[in-house]
Amino acid sequence: MTATAHRDVSAPAPAHSDVKPHSPAQLVRLVAGREISTRIRDKGFLIGSAVIILLILGMLVFQVVINSGADDTRVGVVGGDSAISGALESQGEALGTNVDVVAFEDEAAARTAVEDGDVEGALLGPSEAQPQLLVESGGGQIDTLVQGALQNLSITTQLDDAGVQLDPPPTVEVVALEADADADLEAAIVALVGVVVLYSLLILFGQFVAQGVVEEKSSRVVELLLATMRPWQLLAGKILGLGLLGLMQMMVIAVVGVVGALAFDVVDLPGRLIGTVVTVIAWFVLGYAFYASVFAAAASLVSRQEDLGSVITPASLLLVVGFVVSIQAAQEPTGTLSTVTSFIPGLSPLVMPVRQAAGGAEWWEVGVSALLMVIAIAVIVRIGGRIYAGALLRTGGRIKLREALAAEKA
Amino acid sequence: MLEFDGLVKAYGDNQVLKGVSFSVAPGQMFGFCGSNGAGKTTTMRIAMGLARADAGQVRWSGRPVDEAVRRRIGYMPEERGLYPKMKVGEQLAYFARLHGMDAGPANRAAETWAERMGLGERRGDRVEKLSLGNQQRVQLAAALVSEPDVLILDEPFSGLDPVGVDSLAEALLEQCRRGVPVVFSSHQLDLVERLCDAVGILARGSIVASGTVAELRSTTAGRQLRVVVPDASPGWAAGVPGVRVVSEQRGDTVLELAPDGDDQQVLAAALATGRVTHFAWREPTLVELFRDAVTTPQEVAA
Secondary structure, three states: OOOOOOOOOOOOOOOOOOOOOOHHHHHHHHHHHHHHHHHHHOOOHHHHHHHHHHHHHHHHHHHHHHHHHHHEEEEEEEHHHHHHHHHHHHHHHOOEEEEEEEOOOOHHHHHHHHHHHOOOOEEEEEOOOEEEEEOOOOOOHHHHHHHHHHHHHHHHHHHHHHHOOOOOOOOOOOOOOOOHEEEEEHHHHHHHHHHHHHHHHHHHHHHHHHHHHHHHHHHHHHHHHHHHOOHHHHHHHHHHHHHHHHHHHHHHHHHHHHHHHHOOOOOOOHHHHHHHHHHHHHHHHHHHHHHHHHHHHOOOOOOHHHHHHHHHHHHHHHHHHHHHHHHHHHHHHOOOOHHHOOOOOOHHHHHHHHHOOOOOOOOHHHHHHHHHHHHHHHHHHHHHHHHHHHHOOOOOOOOOHHHHOOOOOO | EEEEEEEEEEEEEEEEEEEEEEEEOOOOOOEEEOOOOOOOOHHHHHHHHOOOOOOHHHHHOOOEEOHHOOOOOHHHHHHHOOOOOEHHHHHHHHHHHHOOOOOOHHHHHHHHHHOOOHHHHOOOOOOOOOOHHHHHHHHHHHHHOOOOOOEEEEEOOOOOOOHHHHHHHHHHHHHHHOOEEEEEHHHHHHHHHHHOOOOEEEEOEEEEEOHHHHHHHOOOEEEEEEEEOOOOOOOOOOOOEEEEEEEOOOOOOEEEEEOOOOOHHHHHHHHHHOOEEEEEOOOOOOOHHHHHHHHOOHHHHO
16 A cells, blocks of 8 residues: 555546436436346246236136037937937037037947046937937936937928928027127126236336335435436336336236137137227326326335335225226226226226226216326326425435425435 | 535534535545534535535536536445445446446446456345445445546445555545545544545534645644653753643653744753754644644634
């Protein structure tokens, strides 16, 4: 160590490097970039994302299994001909099930197949006077099916033998008074699934924002950050970065869900499905802007992760209320509760998409609700930003809301 | 020139700063001393825009320090702060970028500074995994990584082992040689005395003494002379005009001379007693100056 206090102090000012200060937008982008790159490598985040996607896929597969189980009936036949198969199939159509006819050589083979559950029943000697139906246990639908098929066949044969020619029976035209009811139900279910995802992501990313704010406060790194930027830039970068990540995740889930639903043929109206998904995503953006600002401002009041729960509970409760109401709205989209709450900022992102999907909302209602939400976001961002800026550099216990609002950049 | 001009700050009824003024030239190392709670940290936080002065301002090159200027200042807060879960290298690159560097140069600078702070192998580790001493190095690297024009460091040496102190001191001196004004606060006055071109002593909200250590010494009231005369009889110096005997022990005498006192007369008187084995002005250490300044501020005009 050769340091001494006697040096030439008239050294020239440092050569100003290639370094130019960033614009506010660049700083916001830098902060956002850090948030994204930190979170995207976070194990908790990755596992959470995988779980949500697996849940969606699981739900789709479940749907497919349920549907396929209900649709197919396998009937074994010993000693039948094409007339028998045709009669069984058309009877199946009438009963709303797909009939697969499997021919067996003899009774023993058919018996084994029934016992193994390969077929639901086996018809023995259909052309004989006393046909037999083998089933594993008591009748059910297959009973009706086979009975009906043989009756029809027998009537046709007898009429033919008697030389009677029947006019084809008239076809009944079906006029549905509520043509969209099924589609509305389907869309409401899609919206409900969407709202579950939306609610989970709002909670998840709201938490991320809150934790990030407290992490910066508790580690005191905020002091270094604020030496280079203003509080609003830090806040904006954090919210935008995490929001972008949330939106990306929402999109991935939406694409997986929609593609899966179409591939497995779970929905009847792809157009409405996509419309509903887009609506949910749009409401996610509004909901996130609202809750992220609230969570950030609340989190800035405390300096330790342990204290976080106490300050973000009120906002979380609002989210839970919105979620509960939205489930109720799916059952009763035109009810007073869902109509009123779909206009309340903070609740509307969860309730309105369900109402919209269920066909219970006019376009102007959606417009008004969205407008109210945007106004609320503007107010929250202003007040929240002030709380955040006022509270950020004060550490120690929990800061009172009023103090934070009164504190200028201390 | 980095100028702190008449900073005034009160927190409620507590008047923390009552007009703090000093300036630091480019390439100068300024040691900022003061008792606990004297207002050193507040002064630095005002410079960094983390606190707002009730009056006064901080200027760099004649221009009030604003956000653009602040991005060219390397800062180390008293309460250390880093992202605990971020890797060392990424963290340094991030701070370099916040101070205005582009991605490429920022990454290179992060690599260079990690290397220079002896953290080359720890670049990929999370900060929370590092020892406190190493975290301190990362903290300093974060202040230096953007090659700042000005350095403001709050207690940069606290918590460092002697080797760490030396490498930090070397790094700061190198910044001074680049022409960077360096302000740092410290309680380790021997270190300040060794490193600093100029010293400012803050007490009760204002600078009670500032200048080079030599200047502080010369302005200290009462100059002291130490004379060792083994053969002298007690009270040998009492008769010399303008001299007050501070202490005398078997010929080892400390004398205080009035401003008109003549050291040559003292020498003559000493020689008259016999052998003189030591005759020198006694230089007060910074610790003594500090104690003096902090306890009797009115007498020490800066």
